[in-house]
Amino acid sequence: MHRRIIAPGALAAASLLLAIPASAASYSPGAPGIGDPYYPYYGNGGYDVSHYDLRLRYQPRTDELQGTATILARTTQDLSRFDLDFLLNVSEVRVNGAKAGFTHSQQHELVVTPKTPLAKGTPITVVVRYSGVPSAKSAYGFTTWHRTPDGAVAADEPEAAWWWFPSNDHPSDKATYDVSVAVPDGTQALSNGTLQSTDSRLGWTRYSWRQTKPQATYLATLAVGRFDITTGTSEGGVPVVNAYSRDLGDNDGAARASVERTGEIVDWLSGYFGPYPFASAGGYVPNTTTGYALETQTRVYYSPKQFAKGANASVVVHELAHQWYGDDVSVKDWKDIWLNEGFATYAQWLWSEHEGEGTAQELADYVYASHPADDPFWKVKPGDPGADNQFDDAVYDRGAAALQALRNTVGDKAFFRILKGWPKAHAYGNASVADFERYAEHVSGKPLAGLFDTWLFQPSKPAASAARAASPARAGAAVARPRSWQKIEAAHGGHGH
Structure with a gap:
């Protein structure tokens, strides 16, 4: 990754004094941070996520995002309440089918109070219904939701999830993903892993992607826009999906001359790092104004500025090497x-x-x-x-x-x-x-x-x-x-x- 932010470590924790039933006196709130020394309020304590199921609808014209996130997790302590990292407007939260209380705290914390406390080791299903305009949201003075002329991109480090799905946003809590996104016909939606299906009806097309291997939250990506998508398979048998905004202008040829070498480079890196660890590979180049590339798992994000001076296979090598060093491990x-x-x-x-x-x-x-x-x-x-x-x-x-x-x-x-x-x-x-x-x-x-x-x-x-x-x-x-x-x-x- 190639962007630095200021850590919010100096921010004081907000005191949330919510009543706990007398019968649950031994239960305590999950921490509002996972304990990272650089980013104390990133991630959360008290549970471990195994899977995110995200069902989204996005309108590029207005930047409106609607979503239902279903999160499968297991508690790691006796919990009276817990946090999710999230910024958008929430209309409902359910925990194990029952409506739960919720409020926003600090700059990116969604605090959830289940109807009944949760014992350590309990499997939990959390459903969050939400909506909002991601580009209108800021935390710590920045946004990682990047609008484009025909859509938007979520790709940044060390955080990006807050702007499009509620999560336990720290690399130490990895999970599998299903991401299903409905966008207006003529627009595509890209995410990690493999494309499971497309379904068009009433002027909208839904793209459903699946990531079956554990993935850190910052490596989850979403790209909506008008793309030219290429597909293929490396000599070593790895499926490759690449995508290019249709309005890259002078950078289009150099971008393709670089990213279209993905299959070749994956096979070459496998000689040094071992078998490629995921079910697909690829990258996308949206029409953004950012300058960096990012190793979003299986579907690398590249700024068109990376190719402003011509083709650069070296940056493709860098981001694909991360699939082993950073994404797999x-x-x-x-x-x-x-x-x-x-x-x-x-x-x-x-x-x-x-x-x-x-x-x-x-x-x-x-x-x-x-x-x-x-x-x-x-x-x-x-x-x-x-x-x-x-x-x-x-x-x-x-x-x-x-x-x-x-x-x-x-x-x-x-x-x-x-x-x-x-x-x-x-x-x-x-x-x-x-x-x-x-x-x-x-x-x-x-x-x-x-x-x-x-x-x-x-x-x-x-x-x-x-x-x-x-x-x-x-x-x-x-x-x-x-x-x-x-x-x-x-x-x-x-x-x-």
Whole structure:
């Protein structure tokens, strides 16, 4: 992802003093946040979601969204009430079939009080009926709902769900999805996974999508507009669905020349990371004014600005690498973002080698030589960058250089075993930087705590010996910029700008 926001960690929690029946005195409210150190009020405590069923109707002309969300979950404590992350207007909430009380709290919290308290371990079905104009809603001074000339897009990080469906909005609570969207005839609706059906009646067409593998809420996407949709299958057998707004103008050819290589790149990445983890792949390029791309699961979002200077297969490599590193294996907390961005950037370095435009070592040398010791670049710790620096260049570039240092330390055989084994070891789950450190030590048989501390947690430039850099970098001389550099950097353009 390629956008930075200000964490709301300084915001005080609102006190919600709702009466609890005497018979439920031992029951307590679920926390209004899941406990992430960067974003204390993202996600919620007290339950774990297994499935979202979203039945939506969207009118592009007015930006009006109507929806019914059915959420399947299980309580993880005795609950008197619980929160969902959501912004739109709610008309009704039911919990296990019974009407529930609800109110809005803070900037994005929907607080639900079931008719009777819920015991720990109880399966629950939550139905939320809602409507609203997403573009009219803001939280913490921003919106992640992007209107287009012919529709809208929900795609952003670290949050996007609040604007279109109620959720437990944190990567640590992954779930499967059914997303069914009715839009005016002549307009298409795209989401994650595979298209199950289309149904046209009375001037509206309903598109039903299904994601059968666990998916983080920020990786759920919705795109409505007039698209040119292409379909195919990679040589390795992965179905591919790509879509392009019909009004991309001068960027259309470059976008297609890049995104239409999705199948080829998925197969190529499978050689490094193991079998592709999902039932489909693809991407879409809507006519938006944003500048970033985002690894929305199975259906990558690309801004047309990514292709303003011509075709860029490197950004496609970056976002598709996230399907393993970020989507299949997701972060435990947002401070673990290096596990997403450092690895996706290193995939671009491997692609650069593949294309003959600079080796991974040459790219690592260039990163090392390009930033003097007093450069603020070295103050950012990729292993725990802080919310304000979550998408800083250092997380990408120093993060990838850390992997080259690991490769040099353990050797190619062990290094590529680590790259391929990690997604299998934590398939469809969550993991932390500490988990990766332990895994790398286990696979390589080498103590690596010092290497990871130097590259990921020290706010200073590693010594040249730690960098294993080429002799010009060690001597402080200029290092030639690899030909692939500009396209690699474009993949993390737009964050915070």
